[in-house]
Amino acid sequence: GAVVSQHPSRVICKSGTSVKIECRSLDFQATTMFWYRQFPKQSLMLMATSNEGSKATYEQGVEKDKFLINHASLTLSTLTVTSAHPEDSSFYICSAPGSTYEQYFGPGTRLTVT
Amino acid sequence: GDSVTQMEGPVTLSEEAFLTINCTYTATGYPSLFWYVQYPGEGLQLLLKATKADDKGSNKGFEATYRKETTSFHLEKGSVQVSDSAVYFCALSDSGSARQLTFGSGTQLTVLP
Numbered sequence: 001g002a003v004v005s006q007h008p009s010r011v012i013c014k015s016g017t018s019v020k021i022e023c024r025s026l027d028f029q030a031t032t033m034f035w036y037r038q039f040p041k042q043s044l045m046l047m048a049t050s051n052e053g054s055k056a057t058y059e060q061g062v063e064k065d066k067f068l069i070n071h072a073s074l075t076l077s078t079l080t081v082t083s084a085h086p087e088d089s090s091f092y093i094c095s096a097p098g099s100t101y102e103q104y105f106g107p108g109t110r111l112t113v114t
Numbered sequence: 115g116d117s118v119t120q121m122e123g124p125v126t127l128s129e130e131a132f133l134t135i136n137c138t139y140t141a142t143g144y145p146s147l148f149w150y151v152q153y154p155g156e157g158l159q160l161l162l163k164a165t166k167a168d169d170k171g172s173n174k175g176f177e178a179t180y181r182k183e184t185t186s187f188h189l190e191k192g193s194v195q196v197s198d199s200a201v202y203f204c205a206l207s208d209s210g211s212a213r214q215l216t217f218g219s220g221t222q223l224t225v226l227p
Contacts, residue, residue: 006157025146033226034214034215038163041218041220041222042219043203043217043218043220044215045202045219046215049214064134093157093158095158095215102148102160102163103148103160103215105150105157105158105159105205107156107157108156108157
């Protein structure tokens, strides 16, 4: 089956610094990828849709300048959390659509901002 | 807009008990329906899916039937195991939304030996 990887799996950073999270489709191409955020014991909230070669589409309430998304190739999308603060601590998950109506999810990245 | 309403948890069952997790949806088109499972410390995995009315998705002893008349996709398993302990998410994908998923709130299942 299709595999989506994320790196890093866990990251701890200091308040005010920036963190980059990578999402890769390992054995298929993805012109679109989705970024979700999951708070403890809650559902996944879609943050943005990453489009290869064009600007990302952000959901209402998500700060574009804080969560920078770059979809530089057909297999890589990155999410950069800029000037991170403790309230940005969360579990970030990416996904990519498969050839049918399916999504393949990455294992997630646990971000902790101290 | 699209929405998914899922039975709130947590749900605690004894091993070999019968499981039902209710899920209903609202969608403008003809969505595909999914159940995803998230084991502790891991990402989401597709458990089963159904893409049209009356389809039954099944996997690992779990089943769910796409009921258009009741807009439901309830998850069932006849005999749960301790290893089924996880969070279960019902989700839909609207055919007109580039396969973007809308998730329910998730149901935490704990199975006791």
